[in-house]
Amino acid sequence: MKKEKKWELRLYIAGQTPKSVVALENITKYCKKHLIDNYNIEIIDLLENPQLAEGDQIFAIPTLVRRVPEPLRKIIGDLSNEEKVLVGLNIRPIDK
Template identity: 75%
Template structure:
């Protein structure tokens, strides 16, 4: 994973409970597994609905991993850490 930076985009619709939880979960996962090697862009589709088309967003919240390729999408509040790590192709840190 040396030198790899993750560009993540989280699509939400306003400050709903699910959207807030998804962002909190994403930040925790990134800090735990990608410290210093990620950027998160939050796109509120209530403010910019036209951006949903580019990434073919059908449900929210949706996380899109733009870089590194391949592009991946994860739908939901990101509470299942294992599913998110697999979706982002991140190897969990070994438990010591």
């Protein structure tokens, strides 16, 4: 059986703003529920590393970027709409 590649996600934030905190809580919850142990979330704080915004062309925050599996996908906002996030990242819900 072929092992699936681990999902690689990046969450771009700018400090601990309420939207950034909620976005991290939401994506962590969705990943634990639907990707179980098959994911990695990298947090990039643009207040500390503003140059990193250019690589993934980040224009708004918070922004979630799915790097693996390809193709690259982005979702902007606090990620509070679970269905929209799952569709945007092309994650098939486990509980349906």
